[in-house]
Amino acid sequence: MLLLAVLEAGPAHGYEVIAALRGRSAGEFDLPEGTVYPALHRLETDGELTSSWSIEAGRRRRTYRLTAAGHTVLAAQRSEWGRFSHAVRSVLAVSA
């Protein structure tokens, strides 16, 4: 969901996706960067992303884009997460 959310803003290559993930989470999601690429590949296999090679500043990069199916999945996951986090917040608020 997080990778799809980052790519919702527009196409990006892996390094940009990871940098955005780290930046938006204020460093909370500090996972080994190399393990993000297999996740991107898996999302591509599932049809939620598409990708193509491009050359930027003389360097070959794989650029990822959200597909229509990816937008649908992201919307569903975002909705599900919203309900879940709302429920958790409600419980924590009562407990406090």
Added chain:
Amino acid sequence: MIDAPLIDDPDPIEVYLDGLLARLRGTAGDVRRALAESESHLRDAVDDAVARGVLPERAVAEALTNFGGTREVARAFNRRNQPRAARVLLPGLVLEAWAMVVLGLAAVAVSAPVMWLLTQLFGVRTVFGGGPGVHYDPASCAHFLAVQPSAHGCVQAALFESRDDGYVQRIAAAILALILYGGLLAVRRHRRPPVGAPVPALLPSTVGVTVFGGASVALIGYGVDRAVLGYGQGQWLVGGSIALIVAAFYLLRLWRQLTGTSAVPG
């Protein structure tokens, strides 16, 4: 004076990528893509850090640390790529095994004329023979004498029957080899272009050396044992020798692959 690194200086990123390559599994395309994306990422990370004022050596070390160890990263890639590789490799493996069966059956078939020649030179007993003192029950004797009416006695009839069975089996192997070879050619002609990695080149050669070399040792060993007894060694020695020739063919191919153009990490 140009302040360039010596060519022999190992680039830590290349050393890392070599280590990653050694651990990655999957199709050639998957491995190539993983390496290309990893290198692009690492170089971007170094460039960014250097632009922020980090010393190049430190930037490289940080980029590699943040990217993760080769074991961890390769495990993440392999979790996705290995099942795909197995699916892509399976048709190629089946065709390689099919070709090896054809070659094995052809080798069995080739032994027929060699055994016929040896039979002309050294006699049936040397090539196919049963030993002295072999006893056949009356029912078997009756069968042998019925199917070998030209034989003088039960033992000779059994010997001729053994010889004829040997030839029939080898002719059957020849027919089966031709049918399977025809099928193999047809499948190869009509098969869609293979997707992903071909079967690793060293695999069929290594299996061929092992299978035919092992068969050769077993057959020649049994033939020598029979030679000590003094009868029936011909068919085993011929089979073993032909298996040895096929094993030598695979060994030569393996040697050419090892010393030829195949890339090895290093």
